[in-house]
Amino acid sequence: MVVNPSAPNGSPDSGHATSLAYSTIRDQILSGELPGGHRLREDDLAAMIGVSRTPIREALRSLAAEGLVTHERNRGFQVESWTLKDLEEVYGLRSLLEPYATALAATSGLLDIDALAAIADAMDEAISQPKLDVEVITELNNRFHDAIMEASGNQRLRLLVISVAQVPIVRRTFSQYTPADLKRSLAQHQELVESLRSGDPVWAEAVMRAHMRLGWISTQRRFHGAQLTLMSDSADVEQ
Amino acid sequence: MVVNPSAPNGSPDSGHATSLAYSTIRDQILSGELPGGHRLREDDLAAMIGVSRTPIREALRSLAAEGLVTHERNRGFQVESWTLKDLEEVYGLRSLLEPYATALAATSGLLDIDALAAIADAMDEAISQPKLDVEVITELNNRFHDAIMEASGNQRLRLLVISVAQVPIVRRTFSQYTPADLKRSLAQHQELVESLRSGDPVWAEAVMRAHMRLGWISTQRRFHGAQLTLMSDSADVEQ
DNA sequence: CTGACAGATTTTGTATACGAAAGAGCGTGA
DNA sequence: TCACGCTCTTTCGTATACAAAATCTGTCAG
Numbered sequence: 444m445v446v447n448p449s450a451p452n453g454s455p456d457s458g459h460a461t462s463l464a465y466s467t468i469r470d471q472i473l474s475g476e477l478p479g480g481h482r483l484r485e486d487d488l489a490a491m492i493g494v495s496r497t498p499i500r501e502a503l504r505s506l507a508a509e510g511l512v513t514h515e516r517n518r519g520f521q522v523e524s525w526t527l528k529d530l531e532e533v534y535g536l537r538s539l540l541e542p543y544a545t546a547l548a549a550t551s552g553l554l555d556i557d558a559l560a561a562i563a564d565a566m567d568e569a570i571s572q573p574k575l576d577v578e579v580i581t582e583l584n585n586r587f588h589d590a591i592m593e594a595s596g597n598q599r600l601r602l603l604v605i606s607v608a609q610v611p612i613v614r615r616t617f618s619q620y621t622p623a624d625l626k627r628s629l630a631q632h633q634e635l636v637e638s639l640r641s642g643d644p645v646w647a648e649a650v651m652r653a654h655m656r657l658g659w660i661s662t663q664r665r666f667h668g669a670q671l672t673l674m675s676d677s678a679d680v681e682q
Numbered sequence: 683m684v685v686n687p688s689a690p691n692g693s694p695d696s697g698h699a700t701s702l703a704y705s706t707i708r709d710q711i712l713s714g715e716l717p718g719g720h721r722l723r724e725d726d727l728a729a730m731i732g733v734s735r736t737p738i739r740e741a742l743r744s745l746a747a748e749g750l751v752t753h754e755r756n757r758g759f760q761v762e763s764w765t766l767k768d769l770e771e772v773y774g775l776r777s778l779l780e781p782y783a784t785a786l787a788a789t790s791g792l793l794d795i796d797a798l799a800a801i802a803d804a805m806d807e808a809i810s811q812p813k814l815d816v817e818v819i820t821e822l823n824n825r826f827h828d829a830i831m832e833a834s835g836n837q838r839l840r841l842l843v844i845s846v847a848q849v850p851i852v853r854r855t856f857s858q859y860t861p862a863d864l865k866r867s868l869a870q871h872q873e874l875v876e877s878l879r880s881g882d883p884v885w886a887e888a889v890m891r892a893h894m895r896l897g898w899i900s901t902q903r904r905f906h907g908a909q910l911t912l913m914s915d916s917a918d919v920e921q
Numbered sequence: 922c923t924g925a926c927a928g929a930t931t932t933t934g935t936a937t938a939c940g941a942a943a944g945a946g947c948g949t950g951a
Numbered sequence: 952t953c954a955c956g957c958t959c960t961t962t963c964g965t966a967t968a969c970a971a972a973a974t975c976t977g978t979c980a981g
Contacts, residue, residue: 460935484962495936497736500964504740508747510841517942517963532838539782599771602749603842699965723932734966739934756933756972924981931974938967945960951953 460494464502467492472511472522473609479524483512509606525610527666533610534659538652540604541588544595545635545651546644554594556640562587563632570625587632591639591651619665628657699733703741706731711750711761712848718763722751748845764849766905772849773898777891779843780827783834784874784890785883793833795879801826802871809864826871830878830890858904867896 468488471477483503485496492499503520506512512520548554566583569576588608592601620628631654638647707727710716722742724735731738742759745751751759787793805822808815827847831840859867870893877886 486962496963497935497937501740501743501934504743505747508744510838519963529838532836535782535836536839536842539778543778597771597774599749599768599846600775603775603846607838607842725932735933736965736967740964758933922981924979926979927977929974929976931972933970933972935970936968938965940963940965942963943961945958947958948956950955 460492460498461501464488464492464494464498465505468499468502469506469511472506477522479522481522483520483522485519509609511609527663529610530662530666533607534655534662536607537604538655538659540600540607541592541655542648542651544592544597544600544604545639546648547596547600548591548594549639549642549644549647551594551596553596554591554639556636559587559590559639560636562590563629563636566629566632570629591635620661621664624657624661628654628661631657699731699737700740703727703731703733703737704744707738707741708745708750711745716761718761720761722759722761724758748848750848766902768849769901769905772846773894773901775846776843777894777898779839779846780831780894781887781890783831783836783839783843784878785887786834786836786839787830788878788881788883788886790833790835792835793830793878795875798826798829798878799875801829802868802875805868805871809868830874859900860903863896863900867893867900870896 468477468483477483485499485503488499488503489496503512503514507514507520511523513523514520562583566580566587569580569583589601589605592604595601631650634650635647635654638650641647707716707722716722724738724742727738727742728735742751742753746753746759750762752762753759801822805819805826808819808822828840828844831843834840870889873889874886874893877889880886
């Protein structure tokens with residue numbers, strides 16, 4: 444399993460145990476092993492990870508603040524589950540934040556454009572393989588976007604995008620893109636590289652906005668087609 | 683002291699003790715009693731609040747995820763301190779998010795326009811008093827903005843704005859507005875009410891953008907004038 | 922006088938213990 | 952048969968205890 448491609452702000456570098464619990468639980472949520480609605484019993488998690496309940500509780504509290512789990516008094520934590528409305532909110536926000544960040548990145552002087560181009564090329568390479576490796580493609584995609592967010596020079600903006608975009612979407616998106624949409628998406632990446640290389644913030648921002656829009660369209664298709672893959676499998680819910 | 687005008691997402695409704703610790707510490711940070719850079723010793727906080735270290739640690743972890751405090755392994759927590767660059771980032775984000783939310787609110791049908799107008803009028807009333815009550819004005823201002831964010835219909839957006847805007851600015855802003863700026867700000871509130879009443883998203887969004895810009899200008903003035911009020915008092919730092 | 926080392930002290934990290942609340946199961950009575 | 956209430960079990964919330972890391976202090980060598 445891929446570990447923690449980009450952990451948000453509050454990331455516990457804390458104690459060994461807390462940090463381990465945080466990463467493990469977060470990974471399992473993002474990968475879908477812990478489905479939405481699943482109740483998180485502290486004893487179970489403690490036994491699974493091999494630490495006591497204390498670090499488990501601290502990890503869960505961080506995850507709650509990030510919105511990945513919810514907490515109710517005397518009833519413990521459970522994995523947040525997402526509806527179409529949530530996805531709509533998320534894409535609305537990404538469509539606002541990422542183009543803005545891209546415009547900033549175009550003129551900040553912080554962007555390593557060759558590194559970005561390399562990531563885009565690696566993605567092209569990855570989808571030309573006969574058998575698509577979704578993990579790899581997703582990871583490259585995350586790195587591509589994060590490189591731009593980072594080059595915006597606005598650290599807080601980058602963290603917001605990460606926390607918004609980690610809604611299970613990202614990890615699963617590319618497995619559901621149609622081949623045509625996937626190609627288009629990668630073409631947009633190449634155009635993002637070019638626009639950023641030119642240093643024109645207006646162009647770069649516009650391309651990113653289109654890129655976000657395509658993502659939203661694809662996501663909607665996916666959601667209507669196979670809603671169950673996103674929602675929790677009802678059999679697993681509430682044990 | 684004002685308690686928790688608007689607590690973000692992860693707000694521990696948790697145990698009595700954890701919740702109490704969270705609110706207390708958060709209030710003291712936002713009000714400036716705990717200055718930026720101040721080291722937060724768990725025992726001290728536990729003694730002050732009258733609970734054990736466990737709920738203190740959980741509260742601190744939530745606050746860390748929200749960015750109000752930082753954490754370093756085996757060195758504990760300390761209050762985040764803000765620079766002009768942080769304020770610039772925050773205003774950049776608010777200038778993006780709040781106008782967007784305002785445009786949404788203009789057409790969502792969720793806005794109680796009369797209630798909003800009442801808040802704006804109450805603010806007008808409050809500044810016509812001979813002696814300005816900054817606490818009251820700030821509280822009304824928070825409620826005004828939050829009402830619009832809520833009416834955007836995008837819950838996640840509202841939470842982002844809260845978490846971004848809670849950077850000590852808001853609580854202290856109105857004490858430093860020049861009388862002219864303060865009047866202008868309240869006039870903008872009235873115009874926001876009118877634009878929202880008309881249901882024109884373009885107008886409403888534009889007014890909010892101007893409003894944000896004025897806030898930024900005022901903040902810059904304040905910062906250059908009296909930098910020390912925002913930064914931690916060096917005498918108190920690191921005890 | 923300065924700097925560095927060693928021991929003592931403080932502070933954090935984690936485990937464990939205990940009380941309290943919620944939930945499940947069972948029996949009784951209508 | 953169904954509903955109600957009681958007990959028993961599970962799970963959470965908090966306090967406390969102990970271990971590990973960091974920090975402080977005082978002393979001694981240079």
